Amino acid sequence: MVDYCQINKSDIYRDYIVTSLYKRANEIEKAVVSYSKDKKVNIDDIIDLILTSKLTGFPIMLLILAFIFWLTIAGANIPSKLLANILFSIEEKLSDIFICFNAPSWLHGILILGMFRTAVWVISVMLPPMAIFFPCFTLLEDLGYLPRVAFNLDRLFKKSGAHGKQSLTMAMGFGCNAAGVISCRIIDSPRERLIAILTNNFVPCNGRFPTLIAISTILIGTASHSFLNSFLVSGLVIILILLGIVVTLLVSLIASKTFLKGTPSTFSLELPPFRKPQIGRIIIRSIFDRTLFVLGRAVAVALPAGAVIWLLANITIGDISILKHIANFLDPFALAIGLDGVIVLAFFLGLPANEIVLPIIFMSYLSTTTMIEIESIEQMRQLFISNGWTSLTCLNIMLFSLLHFPCATTLWTIKKETQSIKWTLASFIIPTVVAILICFITKSIFSLLF
Amino acid sequence: MGLTCKSCKRKAILDIYNIVKANPNQMLVALAGNPNTGKSTIFNELTGLKQHTGNWPGKTVTNARGYFKNKDKEFILVDLPGTYSLFPNSVEEEVARDFICFGNPDVTVIVVDATCLERNLNLVLQILEITDNAILCVNLLDEAKRKKIQVDLDRLSVELGIPVVGTIARDKKGLKNLKDAIYDVCVKKIIPQPKKITYPKEIEDELQKLIPMITPLITNKINPRWIALRMLDGDIKILERISQNSYCKGACNHG
Structure with a gap:
């Protein structure tokens, strides 16, 4: 009884205290702030109404996304080709030097055909799209559009039993899943934070965007560089992203109904004011902090991977290369889900x-094929077709890339954030199972139809 | 004798944030404010670090720390997570409050958004109840100008009783003044004297009873009036924190 009274009293006291604070804040504001009457002030509110309304919010979001991807795809083609040309001419020069010094062919193989070539592919395939995509993304962030996206998606996350802020952490995931996982700290409830962490990698990060873009370009075809084609390609990428979001919501829903039961907690999301973006800073930041960082990481991983691939492809056990052995071993499983070993x-x-998945596929095929130089995506397409790719292969690579296990950096971050090996394993297994399942379904549907 | 209770207590909290002053010439500066007022931008501009900034609330989830120099002093700047209040409703609010309260910063810079001053002032008033050593930094003056909002900074300084600096952090405007104000408060050239809020009589009466009881129990700079207020509004956690401190006192005496 006494306790009850005290709690009641402290509630009243807190009310008094808060009211006094508000009153004083209001007094000071009245004394120091003056407004000039201007109707223009309301323009921001009107824009907000349009961007976050139930009717127009989603279409506008999709249009903006579509435009950015179209810009990325249409704009990246030519510089990609240019870069590849320049870098491959360097490769020729380097090869000449090796021949000049009578270097053993295995050394030339590992260094040039393995490491250098993989690095060239990583750079020429990834740099141009990133140099266009990242500044666009940073621009949206600087303008204040991302929280509006979160606002639009909030209802969907609530319905999935997840926290509304998960839409924000998901948006961060588009940049980098490891960063997305760290940003899950903004979610207070441990249950909802775990859901957000476990599902973060269902949105493609910067490392996977170039893969998705390149494969959709191959799938749609580059026979003519018409606007229509770029539109189709960006449309496909958007469908994949939407699929990623749908899977995020579904997995969140399943998790919150089974092993992470609970009701979503409420929170308030403040829509920040629109601010004039700083173009110069956006370009510098996105190039140095994002583009070069991601590229540097990719190249650092690509160099040893390139050497490994070359070795695997050139060391033979019983007439067949190790690469072929491994590929043959993986083939039965891989073919069942519409991929190959x-x-x-x-x-x-x-x-x-x-980032290096596509270059590795590429180098593996190259090392077993007699094709020497590849200058355009069209030739890349020919190489893949000659290795038995179909539209199903393209589709399933994209699906697998979108849904599969997170990268090592992200896993390590998850381990650090959750302090639990169990949840780190779960964040590896859940996406992998989802990816295999969905690829298996598409494969089955395809074999039924064709 | 090296381990006084004060140093022990201070160390315990500083350990949480891993902040150790290398020499007495170093000053500890906390950067507090509502979310999305540009704390991280100011932090970057002052320290030259590249903490990621972005136009959305909740960007800073961990405390970022950096250093800068002004005249003969070195300053350790701690970027606190943005909060709307210091009532411990969330982890961010608790972290920010604990740092201002137990981290003993030499000065707390409160960053406010010039375009929505009233809402920001709630936090300012709460911080001023904990510490006297505060500077108000009115940021985003360019946004305010665009929205035709004028803020009388001199009057604001008089109303609050602390130094007020206007800035446009993105364009590096006003940052020199901010650095100098931080310096002046740290070396006690300027001694801020915040005007305290007067509460309704019922609360003031209770405060008069509580404060004399609390004062002997507090060994550092925490304002007894603020603790009394927290006791009145039923914040159990703050009492736990203080009892942790008295545990520390015992341990130190034994050591």
Whole structure:
């Protein structure tokens, strides 16, 4: 009884205290702030109404996304080709030097055909799209658009039993899943934070965007560089992203109904004011902090991976290269989910950084094919077709890339954030199972239809 | 004799944030404020670090720490998570409050958004109840100008009783003044005298009873009036923190 009275009293006291604070704040504000009457002030509110309304919010979001991808895809083609040309001409020069010094062919193989070539592919495939995509993304962040996206998605997350702030951590995941996982700290409830961490990698990070973009370009075809084609490609990428979001919501829903039961807690999300973006800073920040960082990491991983691939492809056991042995071993499983052994191997070798999955696939095929130089995506397409790729292969690589286990950096971050090996393992297994399951379903549907 | 109770207590809290002053010439500066007022931008501009900034609330989830120099002093700057109040409703609020309260910063810089001063002032008033050593930094003056909002900084300084500096952190405007103000408060050239809020008589009466009881129990700079207020509004956790401190006192005596 006494306790009850005290609690009641302290509630009243807190009310008094808070009211006094507000009153004083209001007094000071009245004394020091003056407004000039201007109707223009309301423009921000009107923009907000349009961007976050139930009717127009989603279409505008999709349009903005579509525009950014279209810009990235249409703009990256030419510099990609240019970069590849320049870098491969350097390769020729380097090869000449090796020949000049009578270097053993295995050394040339490891250094040039293995390491250098993989690095060239990573740079020429990834740098141009990133140099366009990252500044666009940073621009949206600086303008204040991302929280509006979170606002739009909030209801969906609530319905999935997850925390509304998960839409923000998901948006961070588009940049980098490891950063996304760290940002999950903004969610207070441990249950909801875990859901957010476990599902963060269902949105493609910067490392996987180039893969998705390149494969969709291959799938749609680059016979003509028309606007229509770039639109189709960006449309495909957007469908994949939406699929990623749907899977995020579904897995969140399943988790909150089974092993992470509970009701979503409420929170208030403040929409920050729109601010004039600082173009100069955006470009510098996105190039140095994001583009070069991601690229540097990719190259650092690509160099040893390139050497490993070359060795695997050139050391033979009983007439067949080790690479072929591994690929053959993985083939039965891989073919069942519409991929092939080389691709599955590439995803495992790509664990340190997802960026290098495509270059590894590429190098593996190159090392077993007599094709010497590849200058455009069209030739890349030919190489893949000659290795038995179909539209299903393309589709499933994209699906697998979108849904599979997070990269080593992200896993390590999850371990640090959750302080639990169990949840780190879960964050590896859940996406992998989802990826295999969905790829298996598409494969089954395809074999039924064709 | 080296381990006084004060140093022990201080160390315990400083350990949490891993902040150790290398020499007496170093000053500890806390950067507090509502979310999305540009704390991280100011932090970056002052320290030259590249903490990621972005236009959304909740960007800073961990405390970032950096250093800068002004005249003969070196300053350790701690970027606290943005909060709307110091009532411990969330982890961010608790972290920010504990640092201002137990971290003993030499000065707390409160960053406010010039375009929504009233809401920001709630936090300012709460911080001023804990510490006297505070500077108000009115940021985003360019946004305010765009929205045709004028803020009378001199009047604001008089109303609050602490130094007020206007800044446009993104354009590096006003930061020199901010650095100098931080310096002046740290070396006691300026001694802020915040005007305290007067509460309704019922609360003031209770405070008069509580404060004399609390004062002998507190050994550092924490304001007894603030602790009394927290006791009145039923914040159990703050009492736990203080009892942790008295445990520390015992341990020190034995050591």
